[in-house]
Amino acid sequence: MVVDTVGAFCPHGRFELSGAPAGPLAGRTFAVKDLFDIEGRVTGAGNPQWLATHGPARQTAPPVAALLAAGARMIGKTITDELAYSLNGDNIHYGTPRNSKAPDRVPGGSSSGSAAAVAASLCDFALGTDTGGSVRIPGSFCGLFGIRTSHGTVSTAGLVPLMPSFDTVGWFAREPGLFQQVGEVLLPEVAPSSLPTRLLIVSEGLELLDHEARLVFRNAVDALGDCFGEVATISIAGAAGLAPWRDVFRIASAHETWRVHGAWISAHGDSLSAPIAERFAFARSITDADAADARRKCAELGRSVRVCVETNTVLCIPTAPGPAPMLDAKGQAVEEFRQRAQRLTSIAGLSGLPEVTLPGLAEFAGLPLGVSLIGAAGADRMLLALADKISRSS
Structure with missing residues (x-):
């Protein structure tokens, strides 16, 4: 062993x-x-x-x-x-x-x-x-x-x-x-497809990065240009940014997890750590009406992302807002980092799309910083082939 x-x-x-x-x-x-x-x-x-x-x-x-x-x-x-x-x-x-x-x-x-x-x-x-x-x-x-x-x-x-x-x-x-x-x-077998020719960098993703990591990430993405015929920057969320995306994901998903686990948590919740217990307490507080409204918004936002990757296109975002937090980090800075991370992850989460994170393209102060690519629904095999191609060419 x-x-x-x-x-x-x-x-x-x-x-x-x-x-x-x-x-x-x-x-x-x-x-x-x-x-x-x-x-x-x-x-x-x-x-x-x-x-x-x-x-x-x-x-x-x-x-x-x-x-x-x-x-x-x-x-x-x-x-x-x-x-x-x-x-x-x-x-x-x-x-x-x-x-x-x-x-x-x-x-x-x-x-x-x-x-x-x-x-x-x-x-x-x-x-x-x-x-x-x-x-x-x-x-x-x-x-x-x-x-x-x-x-x-x-x-x-x-x-x-x-x-x-x-x-x-x-x-x-x-x-x-x-x-x-x-x-x-x-993964299920699918008909072979060509690799995407368009890379769209999501501007809201860049804005969520730690300030010191932005140049490192941008340089890493610029280096991907040789793998695509077209590279451009787009906005997917408008002036409000991705904060509302995180909010509707949080409400809809929390309501669902209470429906799944509420009975067990009610009986055994004292065995949970404080942060996890707090999340389940929030989940219990979500009303059916609020959850229904959140699910409707989830569907709308998901459709808006899927449209962006319909033809020969992948989206590019930082996987996380920066390198991993310190083990002993506490307080508001940790929560703020977590919320930024959830805004990034909500893009694929709300749209049901595949996302790969690639190592080795970006590092900040010797620490890993993932570069993520999001593809069309069912394009998982294509993303894996693209990851292999990028890694071999970098």
């Missing part, structure tokens, strides 16, 4: 499953976020009380089963923020996985253990989930390739839900070729 040098694995997740003797991923190893069911094992969802109040899974989640069938070997289950309701990557019960690329900074969540395991080379790739940024943000903080898939493209059966209307499966890898290979196993 692999030695966990970064605290990536949960205590009940220290077991392995062999993959098929042959397949496209034979010889590769992977880890699984502790939201995915494994037959005969209890899924912990980042909370010991959840672990204690649920029985063993009857079958393995389809994405895990597909990877095993493709020959990959699973080496364990990784830490998640409690019920995946955070972007920080810490867990008061199991600890904060170490970010190998920035040991004094957070790894990002909620797929923190999966990102930490890949960044530390404990495995070749790892499964995570992304509802409001939970693959994209740790991918950026830990310097990894990461993908949020098109909503509904990869099965979420056998997955502890957070907000089903927004939940997606994603994964991390260090190598662009393997990043694409995993997609060939998990």
Whole structure:
């Protein structure tokens, strides 16, 4: 069994499953976020009380089963923020996985253990989930390739839900070729398509960056010009910016997660850390009328984004507002950073579109800063091929 040098694995997740003797991923190893069911094992969802109040899974989640069938070997289950309701990557019960690329900074969540395991080379790739940024943000903080898939493209059966209307499966890898290979196993087959020729830089994304990181990010994006026939900057949100986008996402998704988990939280909420308990308290306060209004606005904003990527086009944004916050950071600055991050992640979240975060293109003060590309619905394989092309040409 692999030695966990970064605290990536949960205590009940220290077991392995062999993959098929042959397949496209034979010889590769992977880890699984502790939201995915494994037959005969209890899924912990980042909370010991959840672990204690649920029985063993009857079958393995389809994405895990597909990877095993493709020959990959699973080496364990990784830490998640409690019920995946955070972007920080810490867990008061199991600890904060170490970010190998920035040991004094957070790894990002909620797929923190999966990102930490890949960044530390404990495995070749790892499964995570992304509802409001939970693959994209740790991918950026830990310097990894990461993908949020098109909503509904990869099965979420056998997955502890957070907000089903927004939940997606994603994964991390260090190598662009393997990043694409995993997609060939998990994503549905589609007709081959040419790579996009237009790159549209979202101006609101630039405005949300830490001031010191803007020039670094802009230089990284300028270097992508050789991979596209046209590069331009557009606005998608107008004068109000992305703050309202974050607000409607937060209201609609919170209302949904209370419908999913409210009964369990009412019975066992005292087992949650204060920040997670506070989020569920907010979720409980959302009225049906407010949620219906938010869902209507979500649909409108989502349509406005999908129109932008209809033909040979990808959008480009910073994955996060800047490098990972310090482990001991507290107060208003941390909350303000988190809100900016959620404004960025809401673009793909509201539109149901795939987004990849690319490492190595931008760094600030030696710290990773992800560059994200958003494609059309179902264009996940195209984005993975584009990520591979960009990485090889940079």
